[in-house]
Amino acid sequence: MFLVNTFVLVLCIGASFSDPIQSIVPCHKNDHACMTTSAKATLPIFATGFPDFGVESSDPLILNEIIGDLSTLKYKFTDTIVTGLKNCDVHDVKLNLDNSHLHYELTCKNVVMRGQYIIGGKLFVLPVEGKGAYEIHCKKYEFVIDADVKLVKGNDGTQHLAIKKYKFTSDAQEGIVYDFKNLFNGQKDLAETVLKFANQNWKEVANFVQEPAVVAVIKKITENLNKFLKIIPVDNLFSLVKKTPTMFLLKLCFAIICVTSIKAQPCNVYDQGCITRSANRAYAKIIAGIPSAGVKVLDPMYHEMIEGDLSVLKFKLTNSTVRGFKDCFLNNVKMDMNKMNTQIDMTCPWIQISGQYVINGRLIMLDVQGDGDYSMKSGRYRIGLDCDIKKVKCKDGKDHLKIKNFKSKYVAEERVEFDFKNLFNGNKLLGDTVLKFANGNWKEVSEFLQSPVMNAHIKKIMSNANKYFKTVPLENMITY
CATH class of the missing domain: 3.15.10.30 (TULIP domain)
Structure with missing residues (x-):
């Protein structure tokens, strides 16, 4: 080496x-x-x-x-x-x-x-x-x-x-x-x-x-x-x-x-292998950060507040720190410049988030309320992203890529561990009952809770991506 x-x-x-x-x-x-x-x-x-x-x-x-x-x-x-x-x-x-x-x-x-x-x-x-x-x-x-x-x-x-x-x-x-x-x-x-x-x-x-x-x-x-x-x-x-x-x-x-x-050779838009490899290299930079381009470090990632307003449950996560996104990788990336769309299949071996919480409502079938410190740590997560993209002119007079919006799908493929301190104002019996239920049914609980939290993570990554794209003309990324 x-x-x-x-x-x-x-x-x-x-x-x-x-x-x-x-x-x-x-x-x-x-x-x-x-x-x-x-x-x-x-x-x-x-x-x-x-x-x-x-x-x-x-x-x-x-x-x-x-x-x-x-x-x-x-x-x-x-x-x-x-x-x-x-x-x-x-x-x-x-x-x-x-x-x-x-x-x-x-x-x-x-x-x-x-x-x-x-x-x-x-x-x-x-x-x-x-x-x-x-x-x-x-x-x-x-x-x-x-x-x-x-x-x-x-x-x-x-x-x-x-x-x-x-x-x-x-x-x-x-x-x-x-x-x-x-x-x-x-x-x-x-x-x-x-x-x-x-x-x-x-x-x-x-x-x-x-x-x-x-x-x-x-x-x-x-x-x-x-x-x-x-x-x-x-x-x-x-x-x-x-x-x-x-x-x-x-x-x-x-x-x-x-x-x-160094100026990279662009990928043909139909060369899915090249596109995926190039996207993984770009992803590493997007997470690691490029301060001169306004691209922030995203591992660790920080959230002042994440709000969840679900059908029967409301929660706020504050002062949260997220780790693990630097180890994620893109399995497959497909670009369609005619439809101005990009499909991304992504795997994260682990993700951990911790901070403070306030929660009130029903967790599927159990009443839950409390406030205090929390942590959630997952094994492998699969993330699917369907992104609408567009071309924009930047100060260099060249076309650059921009992500307009995205749809997402999240699947926890391995165990998620939930730890919420001071549930029910410290009532151990009630708190242990909820945590035992959450950890014993981690997949169902993840599906119920995950969208507000994961969307907050992905929005920060997309924001970084758009700042990164401003540094690389489209012609240096793909040919089509």
Whole structure:
């Protein structure tokens, strides 16, 4: 990964500054500590992808097909999306050009794979078969990668570094949660038996089934890295003078500025894959914020007040803090410039909101009232957005995109935990009864309560999006 950082720095600084600055590169070729520091800082940037150079996003990482042909089990994963890789910790990075060898290690926590599956065979002693949606949540994985590298002559006549081949080891160090829908065509007793076995014996199951998936992930990341290396001469990768940490951080700042200012190649409006990848990169910026453009940071997100005026229940949430939107990703984005409409399918692995509340009325079937502190934390949420868009002229005289309005659909796909302090003015019996009902019927309660709260979140995101769109002409985003 540090090679990616080096490339971006050299390219950007070389294009923007004078010759003395061009000679500055992140690390001495024998400084492994610097290489590791560089890799740690670069991974979140690299993970967003750089389409101008043919480098796709690594988080979310999209894998069209994974084939598992094991001794007693065959499976196929399709339309797989992997999230969480940008949060991996890179360590022990070593590059030895004399021996043509690259070594690095990764510790990855809370990596999630989800998509569609077909499976058939035996999972150890248990028969298993099915077809449907799947999700695998890996709490902690360790990877050790060793690669052979070589020098190749590029189109520019200079030498470039390339990864020839690699080997790896992977080790699941903490629990893995397997969730496969529609096993045995929906036969609940058979499916639960297999899933219980898999989740209780997660280590053994991982060792048995993991290799095809891990191979696919590392192969994709290596392909992206090699695309970078085709562009930058190897002579520009290293400095003969060891640089200080302060100089490294300064150069990293230059790199970030340059990357965000590179003009991206627009997507054809009919290229749904390109549109979705581009939208994910834009979404990351919309959530992270761009202060110079008035784009606020939205994780954490703040609400002074959210009001819910439902049929039988009224509530106010004040001074609320929301976290989790930085980890959301767009599964699918469709644009129709004839109808001036955009359809967005979005997944948030978790969302948490806390603050103060006032509530009064009926929660489906129970009376409820109170005021105090509250928190709500959800697992996976699915968000569908149907947006009307229009073209507007900005100060640069060019057309820019603007979202006029949107319709939304929200589905809590995993448990939501409700915690409201001081219900019924501290009456524990009544308060515990309502909370037990809410947490025991989280899906129904979420459907009842969610619209005012989720709409408030999405409105802030849409406001940020429109400010972001003012910075990017439509012609730089799409062709149609």
